[in-house]
Amino acid sequence: MNNTPIYSRLLRHKSFGRSSFHTPGHKCSDFLPDNLLKLDCTELPDTDALYEANGIILETEKNLSALFGTKRTLISSGGCTLAIQTMLCLALKFGRKMLFSRNVHRSAVNAMALLGIDPVWVLPHSDTDLFTGRISPSDIETALDADKEITAVYLTSPDYYGELCDIGAIAEICHSHGAILMVDNAHGSHLAFGSKNLHPIHLGADMTACSLHKTLPVLTGGAVLNINNKDLAENSKEAMSLFGSTSPSYPVMSSIDICCDYLLNGNGKSDYTALEARVAHIKSTALKKGLTMPDELCDPLRVCVNTSLAGIKGEEQEKYFCSYNIDCEFCDGENAVFICTPFNTERDFIRLETAIKNLPDVTGKKAVRNKQSLPKKIFPPRKALFSHSESVNIKDAVGRTASGTVCPCPPGIPVIMPGEVIDETTVSELLKLNIKTVNCIK
Numbered sequence: 027m028n029n030t031p032i033y034s035r036l037l038r039h040k041s042f043g044r045s046s047f048h049t050p051g052h053k054c055s056d057f058l059p060d061n062l063l064k065l066d067c068t069e070l071p072d073t074d075a076l077y078e079a080n081g082i083i084l085e086t087e088k089n090l091s092a093l094f095g096t097k098r099t100l101i102s103s104g105g106c107t108l109a110i111q112t113m114l115c116l117a118l119k120f121g122r123k124m125l126f127s128r129n130v131h132r133s134a135v136n137a138m139a140l141l142g143i144d145p146v147w148v149l150p151h152s153d154t155d156l157f158t159g160r161i162s163p164s165d166i167e168t169a170l171d172a173d174k175e176i177t178a179v180y181l182t183s184p185d186y187y188g189e190l191c192d193i194g195a196i197a198e199i200c201h202s203h204g205a206i207l208m209v210d211n212a213h214g215s216h217l218a219f220g221s222k223n224l225h226p227i228h229l230g231a232d233m234t235a236c237s238l239h240k241t242l243p244v245l246t247g248g249a250v251l252n253i254n255n256k257d258l259a260e261n262s263k264e265a266m267s268l269f270g271s272t273s274p275s276y277p278v279m280s281s282i283d284i285c286c287d288y289l290l291n292g293n294g295k296s297d298y299t300a301l302e303a304r305v306a307h308i309k310s311t312a313l314k315k316g317l318t319m320p321d322e323l324c325d326p327l328r329v330c331v332n333t334s335l336a337g338i339k340g341e342e343q344e345k346y347f348c349s350y351n352i353d354c355e356f357c358d359g360e361n362a363v364f365i366c367t368p369f370n371t372e373r374d375f376i377r378l379e380t381a382i383k384n385l386p387d388v389t390g391k392k393a394v395r396n397k398q399s400l401p402k403k404i405f406p407p408r409k410a411l412f413s414h415s416e417s418v419n420i421k422d423a424v425g426r427t428a429s430g431t432v433c434p435c436p437p438g439i440p441v442i443m444p445g446e447v448i449d450e451t452t453v454s455e456l457l458k459l460n461i462k463t464v465n466c467i468k
C-alpha cells in the first residue's frame with residue numbers, strides 16, 4: 027500500500043495514543059469483538075433485510091424495544107441522520123406545521139427541505155448565554171397556544187453541551203394540545219442507563235432519534251429510531267426506506283445487537299451508573315477553579331467547560347487539551363466538550379482531570395455572550411435549498427438570502443438557515459467561526 031490517505035492518517039492518529047473524549051462511545055476498546063470485519067455481509071435469505079425485517083433484524087429490534095420501553099424501535103446503520111429523516115417523515119401523518127427549537131442539527135433542516143416542512147422556530151434561552159440554553163415548558167405552551175395548527179414539536183435534548191429540556195413537562199403540554207413530541211436525542215442514548223432514567227422516550231416523547239454510536243459502544247453509523255405511538259409506528263420501515271441505503275452495514279448492526287445485550291443482560295447499566303461518580307468528580311474539579319459549566323438539568327456524563335475566562339480560547343483550546351494527550355469532542359472557541367463513557371480508562375480520566383486542574387483559577391469572573399435572535403425569513407427551506415445559488419464572500423453577504431445551512435461542524439447547528447436573510451450579526455458570528463463564504467440565492 028503506498029497511496030492510502032485515509033487509512034494512513036488514521037494509523038498515524040492512532041499512534042499518538044491520545045485519550046478519546048469524542049465519539050464513538052466504544053473508544054476503540056476491546057468491547058466489540060475483533061471478528062466484526064469478517065462478518066461483513068449483505069441481505070441474504072438467512073440474514074434478513076433491514077426494511078422488510080422479519081428475522082434476525084426484527085428480533086434485535088424487539089430486544090431494543092424492550093431495552094428502551096417502546097412500541098417500536100428501528101435500527102439505522104445510516105446514523106441518527108436517517109432516524110431524523112424517518113421521524114420527520116412520519117410526523118407528516120399529523121400535519122405539516124411543526125415547531126422546532128432553533129438549535130436543531132443541520133440533518134433536521136435538510137430533512138425539512140426534502141419533505142417540504144416550513145418550520146416555526148422557538149429560541150432556547152439561558153441565564154448565561156454561554157451554552158445553547160434550553161426550551162422551557164412555558165415556551166412550548168405559549169407557542170402551541172398561539173398557533174393551533176402546529177401538530178408536532180421537535181426538540182434537541184440533550185444538546186451538544188449536555189443541557190436537557192424538561193421533557194416530561196413538555197410532553198404533557200404537547201399532548202394536551204394534540205401535538206406529538208419528537209426529540210433529537212443524538213447525544214443521549216445512554217440516558218436510560220444511569221441512576222435516574224432521563225431518556226426522553228421514557229419521559230413521554232412520541233419519537234426519539236438516538237445516535238447510539240456517540241455514547242454507547244456501537245460502531246459509527248449505528249443509531250435507532252424509538253417510537254412510542256402506535257399510529258407513528260405503522261409504516262415506519264417504509265418511511266425509513268425512502269432515505270436509507272439498501273446496503274445496511276452488518277458490522278454496524280451487529281455492534282448494536284451486542285450493545286443491546288450488554289445493556290439488557292450484561293453489566294451495561296451498572297457500568298453507566300457507576301461512571302456518574304467519576305464524571306461528577308471531574309466536574310467538581312472544574313467548579314473548584316471557578317470554571318463555568320452548564321448547570322441544573324444536565325446529562326450526568328457530559329463534561330463541558332468554559333475555558334475562555336481562563337485565557338484558553340479559539341484555536342488554543344484544542345492545543346491545550348492536546349498537550350495533555352486528549353482529543354476533545356468539540357471546542358467552540360470558548361467551551362470544550364468531552365464525551366465520557368465506561369470505555370474510557372482511568373488514565374483518560376486522570377489526563378482530563380489534570381488538564382482541568384491546571385487551568386488558571388477564574389473564581390469570581392463572569393463570561394457573557396451575545397443573545398441569539400431570529401433572522402428575517404424570506405423563503406421556506408425547500409424553496410431556498412433547491413434554488414439557483416452562488417458562493418458569496420462573507421463580507422459581501424449582508425442582505426443576501428442563504429440558500430443552504432451555514433454551520434461549523436461539529437456541532438452542526440446552523441447559524442443561518444436556508445431562506446433567511448444574512449445580517450451584520452450573522453456575518454460577525456460566521457467570521458468568528460472562520461467561515462469565509464456562504465451560498466446565497468442568485
Ligand SMILES: Cc1ncc(COP(=O)(O)O)c(C=O)c1O
Nearest residue numbers: 105106107131133182210212237
Ligand atoms: C444534535 C445532533 N443531531 C443529529 C446528529 C446527526 O447524527 P449522525 O452523525 O449519527 O447522523 C448529530 C451529529 O453530530 C447531532 O449532534
